[in-house]
Amino acid sequence: xxxxxxxxxxxxxxxxxxVSELNLNLDERELVGLIGPNxxxxxxxxxxxxxxxxxxxxxxxxxGRNLAGLKPHQVxxxxxxxxxxxxxxxxxxxxxxxxLVAQHFHLGYGLGSLFFRTPRYLKREREIRHKALELLxxxxxxxxxxxxxxxxxxxxxxxxxIVRALSSGPKLLLLDEPAAGLQSADVNELITLIQWVYDxxxxxxxxxxxxxxxxxxxxxxxxxxxxxxxxxSGTPTEIQQSPEVIKAYLGDDQL
Amino acid sequence: MKRFNVPILxxxxxxxxxxxxxxxxxxLYIQTIVLFMGINIITSTSLNLVNGNMGEFSCGHAGxxxxxxxxxxxxxxxxxxxxxxxxxxxxxxxxxxxGFPLVLIIGGLAAALTGLLVALPSFRxxxxxxxxxTIAANYIIISAIIxxxxxxxxxxxxxxxxxIFAMEKCAEIPWMILWVFxxxxxSIIIIRRYMSSTYGKGVEAIRQDEVAAEIMSVNTNRIKxxxxxxxxxxxxxAGGLYAHTIGYVNxxxxxxxxxTEALVMVYLGGMGSISGSIIAAVVxxxxxxxxxxxxxxxxxAIPLLLIIIMQFRPEGIMGNRELSDxxxxxxxxxxxx
Numbered sequence: 001x002x003x004x005x006x007x008x009x010x011x012x013x014x015x016x017x018x019v020s021e022l023n024l025n026l027d028e029r030e031l032v033g034l035i036g037p038n039x040x041x042x043x044x045x046x047x048x049x050x051x052x053x054x055x056x057x058x059x060x061x062x063x064g065r066n067l068a069g070l071k072p073h074q075v076x077x078x079x080x081x082x083x084x085x086x087x088x089x090x091x092x093x094x095x096x097x098x099x100l101v102a103q104h105f106h107l108g109y110g111l112g113s114l115f116f117r118t119p120r121y122l123k124r125e126r127e128i129r130h131k132a133l134e135l136l137x138x139x140x141x142x143x144x145x146x147x148x149x150x151x152x153x154x155x156x157x158x159x160x161x162i163v164r165a166l167s168s169g170p171k172l173l174l175l176d177e178p179a180a181g182l183q184s185a186d187v188n189e190l191i192t193l194i195q196w197v198y199d200x201x202x203x204x205x206x207x208x209x210x211x212x213x214x215x216x217x218x219x220x221x222x223x224x225x226x227x228x229x230x231x232x233s234g235t236p237t238e239i240q241q242s243p244e245v246i247k248a249y250l251g252d253d254q255l
Numbered sequence: 256m257k258r259f260n261v262p263i264l265x266x267x268x269x270x271x272x273x274x275x276x277x278x279x280x281x282x283l284y285i286q287t288i289v290l291f292m293g294i295n296i297i298t299s300t301s302l303n304l305v306n307g308n309m310g311e312f313s314c315g316h317a318g319x320x321x322x323x324x325x326x327x328x329x330x331x332x333x334x335x336x337x338x339x340x341x342x343x344x345x346x347x348x349x350x351x352x353x354g355f356p357l358v359l360i361i362g363g364l365a366a367a368l369t370g371l372l373v374a375l376p377s378f379r380x381x382x383x384x385x386x387x388x389t390i391a392a393n394y395i396i397i398s399a400i401i402x403x404x405x406x407x408x409x410x411x412x413x414x415x416x417x418x419i420f421a422m423e424k425c426a427e428i429p430w431m432i433l434w435v436f437x438x439x440x441x442s443i444i445i446i447r448r449y450m451s452s453t454y455g456k457g458v459e460a461i462r463q464d465e466v467a468a469e470i471m472s473v474n475t476n477r478i479k480x481x482x483x484x485x486x487x488x489x490x491x492x493a494g495g496l497y498a499h500t501i502g503y504v505n506x507x508x509x510x511x512x513x514x515t516e517a518l519v520m521v522y523l524g525g526m527g528s529i530s531g532s533i534i535a536a537v538v539x540x541x542x543x544x545x546x547x548x549x550x551x552x553x554x555x556a557i558p559l560l561l562i563i564i565m566q567f568r569p570e571g572i573m574g575n576r577e578l579s580d581x582x583x584x585x586x587x588x589x590x591x592x
Contacts, residue, residue: 050470076472088467090460092575100453101460105472107453111481114452115445121452128453168472 003028003172003204009058011044018044020228031198031205033219037248041228042208043085046174050082051075077105081170083161085177089149095160096145099132099167132167139163155186159193166201175207179214191217224248269436276429286432288544290500293435294493295536297442299520300529301489304446307527309482310462311377312386315393316490316517319366321509322396323491324498327362328415329406331355336417340405351421356434359495366491367484369396374483378476393514400506411505415498435496442489447529449485458482519561524571531573
């Protein structure tokens with residue numbers, strides 16, 4: 001079944017065409033990659049899919065619902081979660097609080113019950129906390145629950161950010177260059193982690209990545225964009241042999 | 256038993272204060288200073304919510320104090336006393352003792368509504384631009400008050416002492432100490448409950464990375480709206496208490512200087528620390544009184560002190576920690592979270 005449908009998606013930034021007539025489909029339970037040279041518009045596509053930008057033309061349909069006009073927090077409540085290229089954890093909050101705040105879409109209590117500490121409020125707060133701790137435990141980072149993310153090593157911060165995204169129970173997880181800035185040992189660990197997340201959770205993953213090792217070993221399908229256009233899509237082997245892709249990355253040999 | 260420690264302590268403190276005032280152990284001057292401490296605690300903790308926790312720079316807090324002061328004063332004077340402006344009391348003056356907290360709360364609600372003046376622009380702007388909007392809001396409110404002749408305009412509004420007398424007819428106790436204390440405790444409880452909930456942690460998330468907050472399902476606009484309204488609403492209650500403590504309000508006393516005083520308290524205490532704001536409010540109030548003999552030089556000494564603090568301890572007295580972080584033993588005494 002189709003999870004995410006992107007139709008004729010175009011994004012103009014005052015004349016600059018960042019994404020142009022992009023058509024893409026993502027099925028449920030799929031691990032798909034999106035690659036392309038620097039400035040090709042990959043992150044823009046993610047910003048559109050998470051509701052951070054409103055598309056100039058075209059539609060993004062998630063589980064049969066058009067995302068047009070929805071704010072990012074509403075999109076995330078529908079079940080799209082994401083991580084960022086440069087880690088954007090809340091650095092002065094504990095790891096646990098980071099996970100807690102990502103539960104905002106289903107707090108299930110109003111301000112009235114918050115101020116009067118009604119049983120409903122206390123119950124929901126307990127549940128939310130319990131769920132967050134459970135998730136930290138699954139990922140074996142419960143020891144760092146009270147630590148500030150800024151004090152953790154870079155690779156660990158990446159992991160926390162992925163856990164934070166997962167904590168909202170998404171159907172689609174967008175990973176924006178998860179391997180950026182990692183050492184090669186950490187990259188191998190990340191590959192195992194992403195594969196594990198994909199196996200354990202009922203979701204689809206769509207990732208942007210520059211490191212070919214990551215994309216080629218994880219993704220069943222890869223889309224390649226250049227100058228905002230989809231220039232190729234297919235299995236990793238198909239992509240590696242596509243003349244269009246080689247041209248986009250290495251350039252034309254004719255001057 | 257642990258959970259009753261602080262409530263018991265508060266009740267003891269309140270009865271001691273009221274007893275001292277009732278037996279006239281402390282004179283009216285000292286009583287007024289104590290009242291100002293309580294009022295300043297409400298002012299600084301409420302401003303801390305916006306400046307410290309949410310990371311916006313609001314420098315028009317006095318505007319909301321003014322709204323609360325005027326709305327509750329006008330209501331209480333019109334309802335419970337005979338005045339030249341409003342004629343005979345609308346309700347029997349004996350009700351003043353019960354009606355007063357309601358009047359204060361209405362003043363707070365009115366101030367919370369004026370908080371929209373700042374909350375709505377905050378959806379689209381932040382930082383310096385929003386700071387300028389808060390200054391503008393402060394001046395809009397003061398100019399509006401100056402231009403309404405019915406409530407005294409630039410001359411100010413008085414008659415609140417008669418409300419206190421009406422309350423004292425009901426029972427001869429130091430009412431203002433009671434109400435200031437109760438509303439001070441209430442506003443600290445409100446702020447603490449708000450900030451310790453998962454909902455309130457969204458406020459911290461907005462300060463640290465607003466884009467990430469919005470994308471991680473935090474409805475940032477709603478949180479800003481709620482936070483600004485809580486902050487300005489509590490400021491309004493502080494205003495109502497202030498007006499009834501001195502029995503007289505003047506629009507000039509709610510200008511930028513008053514907002515600056517609130518800012519000084521927040522920065523003196525430490526951004527985002529509730530206990531810091533409380534300590535700073537007490538210290539600042541005492542300092543204002545101790546430096547009174549200096550007269551006008553006071554306004555050289557206090558800003559100078561601020562410069563010294565910013566130079567040598569920019570994080571304020573407490574930093575962003577609470578008392579229970581510095582003295583972990585306090586946690587044995589009471590559960591703080």
